[in-house]
Amino acid sequence: xxxxxxxxxxxxxxxxxxxxxxxxxxxxxxxxxxxxxxxxxxxxxxxxxxxxxxxxxxxxxxxxxxxxxxxxxxxxxxxxxxxxxxxxxxxxxxxxxxxxxxxxxxxxxxxxxxxxxxxxxxxxxxxxxxxxxxxxxxxxxxxxxxxxxxxxxxxxxxxxxxxxxxxxxxxxxxxxxxxxxxxxxxxxxxxxxxxxxxxxxxxxxxxxxxxxx
Amino acid sequence: xxxxxxxxxxxxxxxxxxxxxxxxxxxxxxxxxxxxxxxxxxxxxxxxxxxxxxxxxxxxxxxxxxxxxxxxxxxxxxxxxxxxxxxxxxxxxxxxxxxxxxxxxxxxxxxxxxxxxxxxxxxxxxxxxxxxxxxxxxxxxxxxxxxxxxxxxxxxxxxxxxxxxxxxxxxxxxxxxxxxxxxxxxxxxxxxxxxxxxxxxxxxxxxxxxxxx
DNA sequence: TGTACATCAGTGAACGCGCGTTCACTGATGTAC
DNA sequence: TGTACATCAGTGAACGCGCGTTCACTGATGTAC
Numbered sequence: 084x085x086x087x088x089x090x091x092x093x094x095x096x097x098x099x100x101x102x103x104x105x106x107x108x109x110x111x112x113x114x115x116x117x118x119x120x121x122x123x124x125x126x127x128x129x130x131x132x133x134x135x136x137x138x139x140x141x142x143x144x145x146x147x148x149x150x151x152x153x154x155x156x157x158x159x160x161x162x163x164x165x166x167x168x169x170x171x172x173x174x175x176x177x178x179x180x181x182x183x184x185x186x187x188x189x190x191x192x193x194x195x196x197x198x199x200x201x202x203x204x205x206x207x208x209x210x211x212x213x214x215x216x217x218x219x220x221x222x223x224x225x226x227x228x229x230x231x232x233x234x235x236x237x238x239x240x241x242x243x244x245x246x247x248x249x250x251x252x253x254x255x256x257x258x259x260x261x262x263x264x265x266x267x268x269x270x271x272x273x274x275x276x277x278x279x280x281x282x283x284x285x286x287x288x289x290x291x292x293x294x295x296x
Numbered sequence: 297x298x299x300x301x302x303x304x305x306x307x308x309x310x311x312x313x314x315x316x317x318x319x320x321x322x323x324x325x326x327x328x329x330x331x332x333x334x335x336x337x338x339x340x341x342x343x344x345x346x347x348x349x350x351x352x353x354x355x356x357x358x359x360x361x362x363x364x365x366x367x368x369x370x371x372x373x374x375x376x377x378x379x380x381x382x383x384x385x386x387x388x389x390x391x392x393x394x395x396x397x398x399x400x401x402x403x404x405x406x407x408x409x410x411x412x413x414x415x416x417x418x419x420x421x422x423x424x425x426x427x428x429x430x431x432x433x434x435x436x437x438x439x440x441x442x443x444x445x446x447x448x449x450x451x452x453x454x455x456x457x458x459x460x461x462x463x464x465x466x467x468x469x470x471x472x473x474x475x476x477x478x479x480x481x482x483x484x485x486x487x488x489x490x491x492x493x494x495x496x497x498x499x500x501x502x503x504x505x506x507x508x509x
Numbered sequence: 510t511g512t513a514c515a516t517c518a519g520t521g522a523a524c525g526c527g528c529g530t531t532c533a534c535t536g537a538t539g540t541a542c
Numbered sequence: 543t544g545t546a547c548a549t550c551a552g553t554g555a556a557c558g559c560g561c562g563t564t565c566a567c568t569g570a571t572g573t574a575c
Contacts, residue, residue: 085539086538086539087439087537087539087549087551090537090551090552115526115528116527117527120524125552125553127553128531128552128553128555129551129556130554131530132551132552136528137527137528163554165492176320176431177530189504192405192410193409193410196406196465196469197402197405197468199470199471200469221493228495229495230494231494231495234493238485238488239418239493242459242462243490243546244461244462244484244490245458245462245463246455246458248462249454249455249457249458249459250463252409254415256410256411256412257412257415268451268454271448272451272454272455273373275447275452275455276455276489277494278492278494279490279492280434280444280452280492281379281444281489281490282441282443282490298572299571300518300570300571300572303518303570304519307518307519307531328559329560329561333539339518339520339521340521341517341520341521341522342517342518343518343553344562345519349562350560350562395569402571
């Protein structure tokens with residue numbers, strides 16, 4: 084890396100740090116690009132050069148926290164527990180993260196969730212990564228015999244992620260709801276997903292009293 | 297209703313009609329409050345008096361279409377079909393509506409979905425109404441014996457609505473996805489929800505060859 | 510019924526704000542020779 | 543190694559835009575008596 088390139092990155096970091104602090108303190112609407120520039124000690128034009136918009140800056144500023152949280156949650160997944168418990172471990176972790184500053188994360192997700200992938204490559208990547216992780220987790224459970232063989236784990240991962248999104252929307256929509264309440268609602272939905280709700284079209288199991296291998 | 301009140305409503309309708317036309321033609325970003333006022337033949341200040349913001353105006357303008365679509369879809373629900381088919385009938389109907397002008401409905405939903413209920417009373421009411429309808433539909437299926445007795449139909453309705461939202465986000469996020477493709481993805485998720493994915497914790501059915509009553 | 514006053518929908522112009530964009534520029538850094 | 547030029551990150555000021563808000567006002571409509 085050049086000296087020129089290095090100082091460019093340094094400026095970028097100055098702006099990012101200022102943005103993280105100001106966003107956290109005053110919220111997205113509460114501070115302007117000019118505020119952030121002043122705090123970072125650079126010119127407003129420079130901020131726009133590094134991050135094409137305020138939204139892009141927000142995305143970049145929060146990306147790190149999300150990545151860290153995801154890594155940590157995946158690593159701390161309880162090994163000896165039910166599928167539901169493991170799914171809730173992940174979901175609750177994210178709820179707690181977002182609960183630290185609901186307004187800020189609400190703004191982030193609102194700005195990005197409906198955009199085409201290319202507009203928000205980082206957030207998209209993170210979602211894809213999470214769904215992919217869910218899919219692998221389900222595939223493992225299938226191997227263990229906890230999930231039926233004919234289940235498409237990618238479809239199931241998408242469904243479970245949708246339920247999570249539904250609960251997340253609830254968290255943002257209803258200020259009076261705590262993380263625990265939303266988690267409980269999600270647990271109920273996820274549990275009913277795992278078990279299914281219909282009577283017909285299911286395998287009938289024949290538990291046999293045989294000695295294990 | 298007063299003469300004064302009547303003329304007030306008339307002005308309101310003039311603005312609404314102008315807004316519907318301009319929004320449809322040029323999109324949310326493509327026209328300004330001043331454009332709409334000009335088209336309606338009123339002053340810009342008047343628009344703000346009637347609708348507190350551009351977003352509120354958009355919500356009001358699209359509410360009618362959504363209401364009509366919902367009523368129509370509920371009325372045309374196929375009676376002799378599976379749960380999945382009926383759910384897809386509803387979901388597809390909404391997808392088609394939104395597909396008529398994705399940008400506009402994307403803007404609407406983005407602005408409203410994360411807001412507290414009180415900020416978007418109409419959209420909230422419509423969502424609640426839809427979920428309520430799903431819940432009733434499921435309760436009927438339970439009576440018919442297609443859904444297990446211990447299932448909480450409200451939780452299930454919330455879950456099915458979440459799956460629908462997940463598919464809707466897909467529709468808005470990926471411009472290349474057609475209504476049919478999104479519907480297919482949703483059908484796969486909903487089907488797996490109805491059946492469940494795990495092996496354990498399910499009732500074992502004992503079909504008996506007896507004459508019915 | 511008529512009169513005098515109050516109410517209030519709507520007007521039109523102006524304001525301040527934050528946004529992204531533009532532009533001529535400075536000066537440090539990189540590079541070709 | 544040195545020199546001369548090119549590159550480019552960053553500057554600071556200005557611009558145009560749409561937004562919501564404000565304000566003094568007009569004139570039709572409603573109401574108290």
